Amino acid sequence: YTAGEVxxxxxxxxxxxxxxxxxxxxxxxxxxIRTVGSDMVHLSPADGFSADLGGAICLFxxxxxxxxxSTTHAKTTAVMGAGKKSPDSLRIIIRMFAAWILTFPxxxxxxxIVVKISMYF
Numbered sequence: 001y002t003a004g005e006v007x008x009x010x011x012x013x014x015x016x017x018x019x020x021x022x023x024x025x026x027x028x029x030x031x032x033i034r035t036v037g038s039d040m041v042h043l044s045p046a047d048g049f050s051a052d053l054g055g056a057i058c059l060f061x062x063x064x065x066x067x068x069x070s071t072t073h074a075k076t077t078a079v080m081g082a083g084k085k086s087p088d089s090l091r092i093i094i095r096m097f098a099a100w101i102l103t104f105p106x107x108x109x110x111x112x113i114v115v116k117i118s119m120y121f
Contacts, residue, residue, distance in 0.1 A: 051075070
């Protein structure tokens with residue numbers, strides 16, 4: 001694309017991403033909800049409201065300022081801050097942060113490999 005040209009994402013890419021994200025949520029969503037909502041912290045209704053409000057405010061401010069933010073990271077860290085920690089919560093939190101840190105380099109490497117393979121077709 002050149003300067004001034006409008007960038008458009010093809011509809012098939014939007015649909016493909018939506019389907020892939022839905023499948024990922026369907027297969028892994030329950031485990032994530034159980035880990036964050038039960039294993040990592042325990043939330044009372046007031047804690048849940050506080051976490052939801054805090055995460056929403058964070059996301060609103062970031063969106064208003066045009067800062068790209070992961071909704072998952074914002075909401076999960078809000079839950080971490082609001083909930084009562086379980087005995088195993090530190091171990092779970094460390095594993096979760098490690099997964100978040102490793103996500104970008106692993107995605108970069110996988111994407112690089114897929115692009116190189118697709119260039120042969």
